[in-house]
Amino acid sequence: MTRLDVTTGATTVLVEQETGRVHVENEEQTLLDGHLGVRLADGTVVRPGDDDASLTTAVTLEAADGAADLTLTVTNEGDEPRRIQAFDLLDGTATFGPDDRVFEHGYQSWSPTATLGLDERFPPETERARPQMVDLAAPDDVRTSHGLTALTGERGTVTLGFLDHEAYLSRFEMDTDAEGTTQVRACCPADGVTLEPGESRASAPLRIDATRSLPDALAALAETIADRMDARVPERAPTGWCSWYHYFTEVTADDVRTNLDALDAWDADFDVVQLDDGYEVAFGDWRTLDEGFDDMRELREDVAAAGYTPGLWLAPFYVQADSDLAAAHPEWLLTRDGEPVDAGPRHGPMYALDTTHPGVERWLRETFETVVDEWGFDYLKLDFLYAAALPGDRTEDVTRATAYRHGLEVIREAVGETFVLGCGAPQFASVGLVDAMRVGPDTAPYWHRAGESASQPAHENAVRNVLNRQFTHRRLWLNDPDCQLVRSTTDLTSAERESFAALVALTGGTNVLSDALAEIDDAGRTLFERTLPPVTNGHVDGVGEREFPNRVVCERPADGAVAVAAFNWTDEPRTLRVDPRAHVDGTETLAWVTLASPTTDGEGDAETTPVVHDGVVERTVAPHGTVLVHCASRPAASRPVVLGARHLANAATQVRSVEWRDASLRVTLDAPAPMDLVVWTPDEWRRADTDAATTGETTIVTATPGENRFAFTTSD
16 A cells, blocks of 8 residues: 655654545654545545546645645546535544643634633634634534644644645634544635636645644744745834724714824824724725714824824725615625625624625725825724635635635735734734734723623633734734723723733734823823833743643843743732743842732732842732743842843843943843833942932943943942
8 A cells, every 4th residue: 555654753644545544643652543535515525546536636745844744636637517615634533532632723813712621612602793703614513723723632742734824714623522532624625616627726735743842833833834925024013002992983083183192292102093993984884984084184194293103993894784885786795695694793784795706806996095095094904804704605716715815915905015904804814914913802991701702802812812822923923912901990900901011011012002091090101101112022831731821931132131921810819939040041040020910909019119039939919910020140240230121021122232341231222212221239339320220239220222331330
């Protein structure tokens, strides 16, 4: 029997050419066993070696640096068209059971992503919310993970992911029965597209990795996807203000101008001022302005004159049933059996556009030429994008992924290099067409609402996805964790506001505030200021081990210092422990607790003066709070050390170099404004400038952009 056989690292994959059997091992332990094949629209499954002479299959298996890439191609050798439903790259069983874990990746921005036990499930979506939150083409009686997944336990870890997402909204279907058997199907849905006589179609390559740890495998997958799909990753993550979470749909142009004046008075580091939902009369009628908006070009000019990039929200594929667009062009709507497809709730019945219809293509171009060229907006947040990928009858015979990407491609062509943030979007199918991507559900003015699913607006739900999708940041796009809310008039506790600020600061994604500035007190302004400017990246520890990873580390390459945020995601106070030796080189370390969420709102043990610790740090932290510690190595010879920064992420990207020479700390700062640094100052040392601020063992120095020299002297 002819077989393909690849062993690379600890991964071994065997494929029997005549039968289509696929077998995956990790150091001689069986992990997966099944078959591959092509499912037709009539329910027939064609496997290698089958007697259907009109359809032939070919298998490619290639080594890929510790992993194997598997591809299936089908060719129509007959005289009649055939309709292809799906490529199954693996359909069989896994040797993982209820005591093991699965990394489940959500379908779109708001769909939950985390590691769960194989005997656990996310709460089900309501029937009303299903069109928005789940892939309606996927079976609803099994677990579904989109684009990639991983199984992990005592046998090891096997990570599975598709490498290209231009043609297929790929998924993994899994079900663990009472006996502990887990069924797995790796599926590239072809959505019933026609394969003409003489035509061939290939699946996306399936990466099988039983060598790497889950975090490393996710990173490697993202890097390969980015390379294949020409990911767009801007150099700097934008900061800004957004109207949504205070004004919602009641916003007016005057509200924007009021906050422009407040931003000018505050003088913080904001890039973008973005108007959200509320300016349009209806979804679909984006160029017809609602009451409170007279001239979008004039509003745009006011924002630009204040020194900010003007931003605008719209949902290009999502249409109100009572909009003028739907009434004038029912032929543009995605349908099923002649009726518009339900696109999920918003303002009464909502529909989706058929992005393959020539009229829709023209309308998209005209709409975005108006927004970008006529109105002049330079930053776009595109929401509810999943609507273009809903199952339905389209003008063109293409897969849903192809239709979705075509709609985004038309927009990208119309807007050129304008910054585009995707939201409510099928994740991997968006690579190469967006600059940033919302990676979780909406935040909200509360932590959690009992009885709601994991995709609904809530700070807790946003946190889950931000932690578990960090592997996509600066590989596929810039991650967008959604907006910070720092005003004290919400239902969020101070601990919850602090933990989200720390998470945003240390992970390095977009950083947008969405409070009415008049409602933010001094503590809220200080908290937000300490998250600016954005760092490049941070690392989430614990992905694959638990639903809510509870530690984020941001390294400062200039000198090896780090910021370590330990989180208490439980509903009770907990004592958290940070050992600096786990994060910096050397056995002698220095640590400063820069943030510690109070155990009672408004009270607690947050340190207001820089106290240096030379060992393990322990703090009792409020529910949903954090202890944030800046750590550095203690040098062998006693001398001042840059330990921390007012910046929550320890100015990890902004401090570009640190050198001790001639009794001076020489610091190069790459930042738009001065930044305060905390310098550990041993007893025998002090600033040569006697007017410098000192507090116990520390000195606060203010570094300005460029090169800085801070001279110290000893008491000898």
